[in-house]
Structures are given as structure tokens and as C-alpha cells.
Amino acid sequence: MADETPTLKDFALALYAREGVPPACLALQEATGLDVNILLFAAWRGAVLRREVSATDIAAARARVAEWHSEVVKALRTVRRRLKTGPSPAPDDRTAKLRAQVQAIEIAAEIIELEELGALAGGSPAPSETDAAALAFAAMAQVVASFAGRPLRPEEEAAVRAIASAI
Template sequence: MALWDWMLAAYARPGVPETCLTLQDEFGQNTSVLLWAAWARPADAGVFETATRVAQTWDQTTLHPLRAVRRALKAPFPPVADAAREGLREDVKAAELRAERVLVETLEALSGAPADKAEAGDQGSALQALTAAVKAWGRPAPDDALAALAAGLA
């Protein structure tokens, strides 16, 4: 299964969206990198470093600016008509989602197929991969949040 499809299915599991958003908004993590790590579970620390370097650059140049515009467009902006503002917000939201997908496809290309590494019930190796991703990302995240994500993905 392709990473994007796996991520959509994983993100639909109970508790996963909330945990991902907490890790993103409160601890500066990248949801795509975390889910990629749980899916790919690379053994080579260099792969984590390359993936996080690419994702950090993509965040700065593409995702963060799109996300900031989308969030700014949430509130009314008189005299701009609400329907026009909301339409533009939906367009930006679609661009943000497309940018996420481009990043995910890039991460998948860096690591290749997960083979049998992402089997259900393998919470321990998912947690190891999440911990390695956080370390490579360079910003701390709470162990309990990572454990909750690993459990939600297992």
C-alpha cells in the first residue's frame, strides 16, 4: 500500500488525528514525518536525517505559509464577502493538502516500500521509529504522546 493511502487510513483511526495535531501544534513536530516513520521504519539514521531536512525545508517554504494563510482566512475580513473569503480559504486548504501529499510522496521515495515493517500490532517498532523521527527532527516531544500515537497506529 502506498504511503499516502496508508496515512489516510491511519489518520482515520480513533485518537490518531488528535495526537498528531497535538504533536504538531504544541511540540513543533511534522505529522507527515511521524506517520512516514511509523510506516517506513527505516533502520538507517541517515534516512531519518535526510527526510527531516527535506521536510523542514518544505515546511518553511511551502506548508507553514499555506497553513498561515488558511488559518488567517478563517475569521471574517470586512469588507470582503464571507462567501468569497471562504471560497479562497477552501482553495488554500486544497493547496495545503496537495503540498502535504507532495511531501509524503517525496518521503516515500526516500525510503521505498515498507515491506512487512508496518504490520498491525507492532507497537514497539512503531514507537522506536517515532522516537528516531523526533530525534532527527530536533525538537522534543513527550514520550506519552509518542506512545499514544504508536498505539493508535498498531
């Protein structure tokens, strides 16, 4: 029988496609500087692998992708965002096409990051009586607090709940 456990990549792409998830993820990214892929990794560990996420797990995830995220993903994001308003000759039809190409490359870079994070988990799902969304919420809350360096603010908790409810 084939393994039916979704990969992190498949889980993350499906979750991110659900209504309300992208704005919640982006709000958390803007508020705390977190890496959305690490947030989705935590959600996957909780919801799919039925495992808690510790400070050690978060540190390992951050270490695994830190340079890639900083030097590749964020660099591509900066270029994509800049092309929206300038420099001259942007924005025009030509630079809009270039921006779309950069966005596709940025997404490809994020998928590589997801694959790297997925390699950290290992193992099959653990038995758990706890609801998948509750495990995902707890795991994501740990990530947000880790990146923020403080407890979650009410609006951040609401964003994490919105993502968890989409699972």
C-alpha cells in the same frame, strides 16, 4: 502477484483518518514544531517496512522536504489559518469558500511531500519479530525527540502511543 505493501501516502492517509490520530499529531506539531509528514513516515517505516529509524534517516527525511515544507506547506497553512479570523473582509461566506480551497491545496501539497518521503524508503519490508505498533512507536519517538531536541515529555509520549495504537 502485485506488491501489497502500502505506499507511505496510502498508509498516512488511512492512519490520519483514524480516531484520535489527528489531535495527537497536531499536539506533537504544536509542542515540538515537527513536520507531521515526517512523523507519519517514521510510523510507516516501523509498522509497514519493519525498520528502525535512525538519526541519519530523520536527517535525510528532513533535508528531502525542508524547503517544500517551509515555503509551500507552512505558507499555505498560515494563509488558511489567517482566513479563519481575518483580515477584513474575512471571515464571511466568500472567504470561508476561499479558506476551503486553500485547505484543499494545502492537503495536495502535503501529499506531494508524502510522496517525496516515500521515495526515501525503498525496498521491501524487513523480517521482524517485533510488533508493528512497537516499531512504529520507537520510530515516531525518535522523530519527536529529534525535532524537540530533547527526550519526550510524558504528554508527547502519550500522543505517540495514541498514534501507534491506531496502527
